[in-house]
Amino acid sequence: MRLYLDTEWADPEATQLVSLALVDSTNRYNYYCEIDPLPQQPTEFVRDRVYPLLQRGLWAKDQRKFCLSLRNFLDRLKGSPRLILADHPTDFSLLRFALAGFGSNVPGPVPEWTPxxxxxxxxxxxxxxxxxxxxxxxxxxxxxxxxxxxxxxxxEYVIEGTMR
Structure with a gap:
């Protein structure tokens, strides 16, 4: 199973996660979450272009709930190799950070995956x-x-020759 990852971050150093999405190759299994509270001092680009697109509500979670919901999503996909593709190494760093509990001690196993x-x-x-x-x-x-x-x-279009 291939999962496609994208993240948005608030700071120039790319350490403050704003949102994270995973979409599988069939587009049947999707994950989306936003951090709550949002970083207070985002870059101008993030403030003007990213924050207005956020959905908030059910998608906005504190760090602990974000971590647990992300782990739960990946756990539901057991039995399939989890290859996660992204176009930027920061996406992988922020995924690891979220799965690890954002630097706090969130109990439970961290699902394995291959970047x-x-x-x-x-x-x-x-x-x-x-x-x-x-x-x-x-x-x-x-x-x-x-x-x-x-x-x-x-x-999928380039490698598989399909457009869904």
């Missing part, structure tokens, strides 16, 4: 094709679930 960074120019170029073909997604670009779906679509 794969997508650096192929044709995949990344086709991500732009996705946004060209899906103007509603382009309007919500920089929402973690929209960007994860764009990566999934581009990878």
């Amino acid at each position: 794969i960074e997508v650096t192929q120019g044709d995949v990344l170029g086709h991500r732009e094709l996705y946004f060209d073909r899906h103007p509603e997604a382009r309007a919500r670009r920089h929402h973690a679930s929209v960007d994860a779906e764009a990566l999934r679509w581009a990878f």
